[in-house]
Amino acid sequence: MSTSTHHNGLLRFTTAGSVDDGKSTLIGRLLYDSKSIFQDQMEAVEQASKHKGLEDADLSLLTDGLRAEREQGITIDVAYRYFATPKRKFIIADTPGHIQYTRNMVTGASTADLAIILIDSRNGLVEQTHRHSFIASLLGLQHLVVCVNKMDLVDYDEQRYNELVSAFKSFSSRLDIKDITFIPISALKGDNVVDTSSNMAWYGGSTLLHHLENVHVGADRNLQDCRFPVQYVVRPQTDEHRDFRGYAGRIASGVFKKGDAVVALPSGRETNIESIKLGEDDLDLAFPPLSVVMTLEDDIDLSRGEMLVRKNNQPEMLNEIDAKIFWLDSRPLNTSSRLVVRHLSQEVRAKISEVLYRIDINTLHRDEDNREIDMNDIARVRIKTASPILADPYRTNRTTGAFILVDPSTHATVAAGVIG
Amino acid sequence: MTSKDTYNLDHLSELEAESIYVIREVAAQFDRPAILFSGGKDSIVVTHLAAKAFAPAKIPMPLVHIDTGHNFPETLEFRDNLVDRLGANLIVGLVQKTIDQGKVREETGHNASRNKLQTTTLIDTIEENKFDACIGGARRDEEKTRAKERFFSHRDDFSQWDPKNQRPELWNLFNGKHAPDEHFRVFPLNNWTELDVWNYILKEGIALPSLYYSHQRECIRRDGQILAYSEYLNLKEDETPEMMQVRFRTLGDLTITGAFESDADTVEKIIDEVAATRITERGGRMDDKRSSSAMEDRKKAGYF
Structure with a gap:
C-alpha cells in the first residue's frame, strides 16, 4: 500500500454510541485489522492494560489521549484517527457518548460524510441512539450505518437483529437521512467488521469495511450552485506582478470554468473569470473543495467576505436568519447578548431576536413552553444581523448554510447554526 | 462513469486544499502571524503549502526557527537556502540566549537535551514579536494527545493549552478571536498522516x-x-x-x-x-x- 492512489478518495466518518456500546473496540478493530496500529502503540496499550489488571488489551487506551480521559475511562473530546486501505483513505472522528460532551460530538459530525451508530444488541435503542442519529440528521449527513453490535452475546440471533432494525426504522422515518444501512456485527470477535461472519449466514449484506470502502459520497457535494467566497486578496506588488490582483478562496459549491461570466456580490458587478490558479499552475475549472486563486477580466472592487456567483443562480441576502442552533456554551442563551455571526469568510454583528422553540433531543418534539436554552440544547431561533449575509439553506448547501455564533466579550464559540 | 465522477479529487489534493484554506484563514484573521519552522519535513511541507497559497505573492508572514544550538548543520544550511529561494523573512530564537539570560538551566547527564528548554525560548520569541498566531507542522496521527488538536488551537497569555476545554470547531469555520496577549497555534497538516506527507513530497517534488x-x-x-x-x-x-x-x-x-x-x-x-x-x-x-x-x-x- 505504498502508492498514493486510494481509488475512492477520502471518506470522513464519525462514530457515535453510548459508553458501553463497544465504540472503542470497533475503532480498535478497524485500525488493527487494517494494520494501522503500530507495534510500539500496541505494546504501550498492552502494558497499560496489564497495569490496570485487565486480561485483554484495552483498545480504548489507543484512542483516549488525555490524562483525564484515561483516569475516568471515558472519552471527553473528539479524537481523530486515520487509516487507509488500497481502496480508500479514512478519517474517523471518534466522538464522546456522554450527554455533557454533546458539543464535541457535534464538532466531530460537522465535517463527516457518514456516521456509524452503534447499538448494543442486548440493550436495544437507548437515548444516545436517538440523540446521535438526530444530530447526524440535523447536520446534513446523508449516510448512516447502524451497527447492531455484540451479536455474539445474543447467539447471533436473526430475530433479535430484525427487531432492532424495525425499531430503528420506525424512529428514523422522522430523520432526514436517505441512506441508512444496517449491519449485524461483533466488534470484539470481528464478525462482519472486516471479514464476513460465518456465524450469521442469514445476513447477506456487506461487511462494515466493505461498505465504508464503497459507499458513494461524491454525489453529496453541491455541484450546481456556484459559490466562491473570497477569503483573501492576493496582491504581490512586485515588479514582475505589478498589476496582479487575485481572489483566493475555497470553492463552496458548483463548478467554475475559465471564461465564465460571474457576478460579484453584494456589489452586483459583472465580469468574467480570466484565470483559475492553484499555486503556479493554471486550471481550466475548479470545483469543491479546491482552494484556488481567481483573476477577473475587469478590475472590480472585491474583498474578503464577498462572493462570486452566477447571474442566474444567486444565494439569498439575509438580514434575518431562521436557523436551528446547537448551544455550545456553558452559560445559557441570553437574547439580550450581542453576538457575532461567522459565516464563510464573513463576520457580522448579530442578535438572537427570538427563540421559537426548543427541540427535545430525544423525542424530536418541539417544546414551545420551555425556551431556556442551555449547553447541549438545540433550538429554533431567529437571528437579526447588522448587515446581510450571502447564504443558502443548509439542506441544499452544507458550506453556505452553516454558521457559528461568537460571543465578542469572551471570544467563545457559543453556538453552531444551520440555516433553514 | 457519471459526470459527477469527473469532479472527484484524490485524497492528497483534498488535503492540500484543506491546508491551503487553513493557512489563508490565518493570514486573513490575524495581525501578526508566523510559521514555526523546524527544518523538519512537516514544516517544510507547511512552508511549501504557504508558498502555494499566496502565489504569485510571497508568503505574507515570517518563518520562525527556534535554534537549540544543537541542530544538525545540514538543517541550518537547508533553512537558509529555502528562505533565500522564497524571499521569506526569517526570525531565529536562540535557546543559548535564553540560557545566557539565566531563564533556564541546561540539563545535565547522559540524556541531557535542550528539547524542554526550547519551550521558554519559543514563548519569549512569540512575546517579543507579539505573534498572535503560529502555524506549526504537527499532525494528529503523530501522538495520542495530538489526535485531539483543533486546527485553531487557543493558548492563554501564559501560552498554555487547556485540552479539557477546547473551543468547539465546526465545519471549516475557525474562530480566531482572542484577548490581547493570547495567541493561537494553528495546524494545517492536522489530517495528514506520515505517509500522506511523503506521498505529497513525491508528488510535488519537494526538496x-x-x-x-x-x-x-x-x-x-x-x-x-x-x-x-x-x-x-x-x-x-x-x-x-x-x-x-x-x-x-x-x-x-x-x-x-x-x-x-x-x-x-x-x-x-x-x-x-x-x-x-x-x-x-x-x-x-x-x-x-x-x-x-x-x-x-x-x-x-x-x-x-
Whole structure:
C-alpha cells in the first residue's frame, strides 16, 4: 500500500454510541485489522492494560489521549484517527457518548460524510441512539450505518437483529437521512467488521469495511450552485506582478470554468473569470473543495467576505436568519447578548431576536413552553444581523448554510447554526 | 462513469486544499502571524503549502526557527537556502540566549537535551514579536494527545493549552478571536498522516535536508536507539561511535533524534519503507519516552 492512489478518495466518518456500546473496540478493530496500529502503540496499550489488571488489551487506551480521559475511562473530546486501505483513505472522528460532551460530538459530525451508530444488541435503542442519529440528521449527513453490535452475546440471533432494525426504522422515518444501512456485527470477535461472519449466514449484506470502502459520497457535494467566497486578496506588488490582483478562496459549491461570466456580490458587478490558479499552475475549472486563486477580466472592487456567483443562480441576502442552533456554551442563551455571526469568510454583528422553540433531543418534539436554552440544547431561533449575509439553506448547501455564533466579550464559540 | 465522477479529487489534493484554506484563514484573521519552522519535513511541507497559497505573492508572514544550538548543520544550511529561494523573512530564537539570560538551566547527564528548554525560548520569541498566531507542522496521527488538536488551537497569555476545554470547531469555520496577549497555534497538516506527507513530497517534488535519505554517519547505540554522534552528546564509558548506514525519520536536535539503519536513498524507497514500518514515527524520540503523558504535559506548557 505504498502508492498514493486510494481509488475512492477520502471518506470522513464519525462514530457515535453510548459508553458501553463497544465504540472503542470497533475503532480498535478497524485500525488493527487494517494494520494501522503500530507495534510500539500496541505494546504501550498492552502494558497499560496489564497495569490496570485487565486480561485483554484495552483498545480504548489507543484512542483516549488525555490524562483525564484515561483516569475516568471515558472519552471527553473528539479524537481523530486515520487509516487507509488500497481502496480508500479514512478519517474517523471518534466522538464522546456522554450527554455533557454533546458539543464535541457535534464538532466531530460537522465535517463527516457518514456516521456509524452503534447499538448494543442486548440493550436495544437507548437515548444516545436517538440523540446521535438526530444530530447526524440535523447536520446534513446523508449516510448512516447502524451497527447492531455484540451479536455474539445474543447467539447471533436473526430475530433479535430484525427487531432492532424495525425499531430503528420506525424512529428514523422522522430523520432526514436517505441512506441508512444496517449491519449485524461483533466488534470484539470481528464478525462482519472486516471479514464476513460465518456465524450469521442469514445476513447477506456487506461487511462494515466493505461498505465504508464503497459507499458513494461524491454525489453529496453541491455541484450546481456556484459559490466562491473570497477569503483573501492576493496582491504581490512586485515588479514582475505589478498589476496582479487575485481572489483566493475555497470553492463552496458548483463548478467554475475559465471564461465564465460571474457576478460579484453584494456589489452586483459583472465580469468574467480570466484565470483559475492553484499555486503556479493554471486550471481550466475548479470545483469543491479546491482552494484556488481567481483573476477577473475587469478590475472590480472585491474583498474578503464577498462572493462570486452566477447571474442566474444567486444565494439569498439575509438580514434575518431562521436557523436551528446547537448551544455550545456553558452559560445559557441570553437574547439580550450581542453576538457575532461567522459565516464563510464573513463576520457580522448579530442578535438572537427570538427563540421559537426548543427541540427535545430525544423525542424530536418541539417544546414551545420551555425556551431556556442551555449547553447541549438545540433550538429554533431567529437571528437579526447588522448587515446581510450571502447564504443558502443548509439542506441544499452544507458550506453556505452553516454558521457559528461568537460571543465578542469572551471570544467563545457559543453556538453552531444551520440555516433553514 | 457519471459526470459527477469527473469532479472527484484524490485524497492528497483534498488535503492540500484543506491546508491551503487553513493557512489563508490565518493570514486573513490575524495581525501578526508566523510559521514555526523546524527544518523538519512537516514544516517544510507547511512552508511549501504557504508558498502555494499566496502565489504569485510571497508568503505574507515570517518563518520562525527556534535554534537549540544543537541542530544538525545540514538543517541550518537547508533553512537558509529555502528562505533565500522564497524571499521569506526569517526570525531565529536562540535557546543559548535564553540560557545566557539565566531563564533556564541546561540539563545535565547522559540524556541531557535542550528539547524542554526550547519551550521558554519559543514563548519569549512569540512575546517579543507579539505573534498572535503560529502555524506549526504537527499532525494528529503523530501522538495520542495530538489526535485531539483543533486546527485553531487557543493558548492563554501564559501560552498554555487547556485540552479539557477546547473551543468547539465546526465545519471549516475557525474562530480566531482572542484577548490581547493570547495567541493561537494553528495546524494545517492536522489530517495528514506520515505517509500522506511523503506521498505529497513525491508528488510535488519537494526538496528535503539530506538527513532524511540514507547516508554514512558516526553513531552510537543507546537504550535500543541509534543516536548521531556529535560534540553535544555526552558519551557513556562503554559507548564508542561507529560508522553506520542510516537515515532519520524525524528531525529534532542532534541529542534526541533517533536514526535507524536504512538503505532508502530516494523518496520512493522511503515511502515503501514507511508503509512497511511497524513503529510510529515518534517511536524514535527520546523526548516522548519520558512518560505516557509526556506530550500532553509539554503541550500544556506551550511546546510546539
